[in-house]
Amino acid sequence: MPSYQQILLKQRPKNGQIGAHLFETVEREMPSIEDGEILLKQTHMSLDPAMIGWMSDDPDSYIEPVPLNSVMRSSGIATVVESKHKNFSKGDRVMGMTGWTEYLVSDGQGFNKVDPELNPETLLCVLALPGLTATQGLLNIAQPKAEQTLVVTGAAGSVGSIVGQIAKAEGLTVVGVVGSDEKAQWITQELGFDGAINYKNHDLAERLESLTPDGIDLFFENTGGEIQHHIFDRMNAHGRIIVCGLIADYTSEQPAPGPSWLRVIKKRLMIQGFTMPDHLHKSAELQQQLLPYVKAGQIKYRSHVLEGLESAKDGLNLFLKGQNKGKLLVAL
Amino acid sequence: MPSYQQILLKQRPKNGQIGAHLFETVEREMPSIEDGEILLKQTHMSLDPAMIGWMSDDPDSYIEPVPLNSVMRSSGIATVVESKHKNFSKGDRVMGMTGWTEYLVSDGQGFNKVDPELNPETLLCVLALPGLTATQGLLNIAQPKAEQTLVVTGAAGSVGSIVGQIAKAEGLTVVGVVGSDEKAQWITQELGFDGAINYKNHDLAERLESLTPDGIDLFFENTGGEIQHHIFDRMNAHGRIIVCGLIADYTSEQPAPGPSWLRVIKKRLMIQGFTMPDHLHKSAELQQQLLPYVKAGQIKYRSHVLEGLESAKDGLNLFLKGQNKGKLLVAL
Numbered sequence: 001m002p003s004y005q006q007i008l009l010k011q012r013p014k015n016g017q018i019g020a021h022l023f024e025t026v027e028r029e030m031p032s033i034e035d036g037e038i039l040l041k042q043t044h045m046s047l048d049p050a051m052i053g054w055m056s057d058d059p060d061s062y063i064e065p066v067p068l069n070s071v072m073r074s075s076g077i078a079t080v081v082e083s084k085h086k087n088f089s090k091g092d093r094v095m096g097m098t099g100w101t102e103y104l105v106s107d108g109q110g111f112n113k114v115d116p117e118l119n120p121e122t123l124l125c126v127l128a129l130p131g132l133t134a135t136q137g138l139l140n141i142a143q144p145k146a147e148q149t150l151v152v153t154g155a156a157g158s159v160g161s162i163v164g165q166i167a168k169a170e171g172l173t174v175v176g177v178v179g180s181d182e183k184a185q186w187i188t189q190e191l192g193f194d195g196a197i198n199y200k201n202h203d204l205a206e207r208l209e210s211l212t213p214d215g216i217d218l219f220f221e222n223t224g225g226e227i228q229h230h231i232f233d234r235m236n237a238h239g240r241i242i243v244c245g246l247i248a249d250y251t252s253e254q255p256a257p258g259p260s261w262l263r264v265i266k267k268r269l270m271i272q273g274f275t276m277p278d279h280l281h282k283s284a285e286l287q288q289q290l291l292p293y294v295k296a297g298q299i300k301y302r303s304h305v306l307e308g309l310e311s312a313k314d315g316l317n318l319f320l321k322g323q324n325k326g327k328l329l330v331a332l
Numbered sequence: 333m334p335s336y337q338q339i340l341l342k343q344r345p346k347n348g349q350i351g352a353h354l355f356e357t358v359e360r361e362m363p364s365i366e367d368g369e370i371l372l373k374q375t376h377m378s379l380d381p382a383m384i385g386w387m388s389d390d391p392d393s394y395i396e397p398v399p400l401n402s403v404m405r406s407s408g409i410a411t412v413v414e415s416k417h418k419n420f421s422k423g424d425r426v427m428g429m430t431g432w433t434e435y436l437v438s439d440g441q442g443f444n445k446v447d448p449e450l451n452p453e454t455l456l457c458v459l460a461l462p463g464l465t466a467t468q469g470l471l472n473i474a475q476p477k478a479e480q481t482l483v484v485t486g487a488a489g490s491v492g493s494i495v496g497q498i499a500k501a502e503g504l505t506v507v508g509v510v511g512s513d514e515k516a517q518w519i520t521q522e523l524g525f526d527g528a529i530n531y532k533n534h535d536l537a538e539r540l541e542s543l544t545p546d547g548i549d550l551f552f553e554n555t556g557g558e559i560q561h562h563i564f565d566r567m568n569a570h571g572r573i574i575v576c577g578l579i580a581d582y583t584s585e586q587p588a589p590g591p592s593w594l595r596v597i598k599k600r601l602m603i604q605g606f607t608m609p610d611h612l613h614k615s616a617e618l619q620q621q622l623l624p625y626v627k628a629g630q631i632k633y634r635s636h637v638l639e640g641l642e643s644a645k646d647g648l649n650l651f652l653k654g655q656n657k658g659k660l661l662v663a664l
Binding site: 058060061062221224228237243244245246249255256257258259260261262263264265266267268269270271272273274275278 | 394556590601607
C-alpha cells in the first residue's frame with residue numbers, strides 16, 4: 001500500500017534546546033480525496049526563524065502554538081497531483097501552509113496558485129514570508145525616504161537581505177550587520193549595501209560610527225544582541241525602529257534588557273513591533289508592492305537548500321547558530 | 333530709578349544637583365519701549381519638569397539649551413503695561429515664553445492674548461504646556477478608544493492628571509501611578525480615576541494585576557522607574573506606549589535600561605517618544621481639542637503656587653523629590 005512520511009511535533013523546546021529530539025517521523029497511508037478537495041505533493045518547504053516561536057506554548061505568543069502530536073507547521077510549494085476541486089487542476093503549482101509532510105489533502109483554502117514563470121526558490125525566498133515581511137516592515141511601517149540611513153541586522157538573512165535591497169532601490173544609505181566576514185562580503189559586493197559590520201568582531205561602536213557619519217534614521221531589527229544598543233545610541237531625531245526579530249533572545253531564559261527610553265524621548269523615536277500573521281490577509285497587495293523590485297532584478301537572494309523531509313528536524317538549529325547561508329529551504 | 337529683577341542661569345547641573353546655586357538674581361533698570369513693542373509685567377510663571385532638560389547642554393537634547401548668563405526660559409502669563417504695538421493694548425493679558433523675569437519687552441512674537449474669562453491658573457495648569465502635552469500625547473498619538481485600559485504614571489502631575497481625565501471622559505478604564513497615598517486618594521476620589529497605585533508601596537505587580545484584569549492597552553509614561561517594567565509586562569496585543577517623561581532618569585548618571593524588545597514583537601507594541609517643541613506650531617488646534625473638556629467641567633486641576641520670583645530657584649527640585657502637589661506655578 002502506497003505511503004508517505006510526515007513529521008509530528010512531540011515535545012516543546014526546553015532550555016532553548018531545539019533539534020531532532022522534539023520531533024517524530026511517522027508513515028501514513030496515501031489518502032483518497034473527496035469532492036471539493038485536492039491532493040498536494042509538496043516539493044519545497046520553507047524553514048523560518050518564526051517557527052521556533054510556533055513550537056512553544058508561551059502564553060504571550062502572537063500565534064497559536066503547534067499542537068503536540070500534530071504535523072509541524074510551515075509554508076511551502078506543492079504540486080496538485082489529483083483534483084476534485086473546480087478551481088484547481090492536476091499540475092497546478094500552489095503556495096500555502098503545507099506543514100512538514102510529503103503529501104496533504106486540502107479544500108484549497110489558504111492555497112494560492114503561483115506564477116509558473118517564477119521558480120520555486122524565488123517564490124519561497126522572495127515572494128513568500130521573507131519578502132512580504134520585508135515589504136510590510138520597511139515600506140509600510142518604516143516608510144523610508146531617499147537619503148536616509150538604514151541599519152538592518154541579520155542583513156544576510158532571508159528578511160534582512162531583502163530589506164536592504166529594497167532600501168538601496170529607494171535611494172537610502174544601507175549598512176548591514178551580519179555574523180561572518182563572508183556574509184559581509186556578500187551583502188556589500190553582491191547586494192550593493194554601502195557597508196557591513198560583523199558583530200563578532202570588536203570595535204562595534206567605532207565601526208558603526210564610521211559607517212553612519214550622519215547618524216541612523218531607520219533601524220530594522222532582526223536579531224537583538226549587543227549591537228542593538230550601539231545602533232540605538234546613534235538614532236537620529238524622529239528615527240523609526242522596526243522590531244521584526246530577536247533571534248538572540250528567542251531561546252534565552254532571561255531576555256536581554258532593551259535600551260533606556262530616555263533617548264526615545266530625546267529623539268522622539270518610534271519603535272514598532274510587528275509579526276506577519278497580522279498582515280497575511282493583505283499578502284496579495286504586499287506581493288504587488290514587491291514584484292516591481294523582483295522584476296527589475298533588484299532583489300538577489302541566496303538559498304540554503306537542505307535535502308529531504310528528515311533534514312528539517314535539525315534545520316531550525318542553523319538559525320540559532322547563525323549557520324544558514326541564505327534562506328533555508330527543504331527540497332523534497 | 334525704577335528697576336526689576338530677573339534670574340540668570342549661571343551654571344549647568346552637575347551630578348543631578350539642581351537648585352538655587354545654578355542661578356543668579358540680577359537687578360535691571362526698567363526699559364523703555366519703541367514702536368512695535370510692548371512692555372509686559374509677568375503675573376504667573378509656569379515651572380515644568382522639561383525645564384530641567386533645558387538647563388543641560390546634553391548634545392542629544394531636543395531643544396537648544398538655555399545659554400549661560402541669560403534669563404532662564406519658562407512660559408507664563410503677563411499683563412501689557414505699555415503698548416506701542418497695533419495688536420496689543422494696555423491691560424491685555426497674554427501667554428507666552430516669558431522667562432524668569434518680572435518685566436520684559438517684546439515685539440509680540442510668540443505671545444497670544446488669552447480669554448479674559450479663564451483665570452491665570454486654569455490657563456497655565458490646563459490650557460498651556462500640560463494640557464497641550466496631554467492632548468497631543470493621548471488624543472493624537474495614543475488614540476484612545478472607549479473600553480480600553482490606560483495606565484498613566486505621574487498621574488497626579490500636571491500632564492498625567494489631564495491625560496487621565498480626558499481618558500475617563502472618553503470612556504476608558506484609567507489607572508494612575510503616583511508617589512503618595514494622598515495623591516492616590518486625589519486622583520480616585522476627586523478626578524474619578526478607576527484605580528491608583530502608590531509606587532513607593534510593595535507588591536506593585538500584584539496591585540497592578542488586580543487593577544488591570546484585562547491587561548493594559550495604553551501606557552502614558554511620565555516617570556520611568558521600576559513600575560515601568562510591571563506595566564510593560566501587562567501590555568496587550570497592539571498596545572501603544574507614549575513616552576512623554578522619565579523624571580526618574582533625568583538626573584541619573586546611568587539611565588535605567590528599558591524593557592526587552594521581545595514583548596514589543598510578541599504583542600506588536602508601538603512605542604512613541606514625543607516632546608512638545610515639535611508640536612507647538614499647532615497649539616491653537618490643540619487648545620481647540622482640549623477646550624470642550626475644560627468647558628464641560630471634566631478637567632480638574634490642583635496648582636501648587638510658590639510666591640515671588642526668587643522661589644523659582646529651588647522650585648524645580650520639587651519635581652525631582654516628587655513633592656509638588658499639583659502643577660507648579662510662581663505667582664509674582
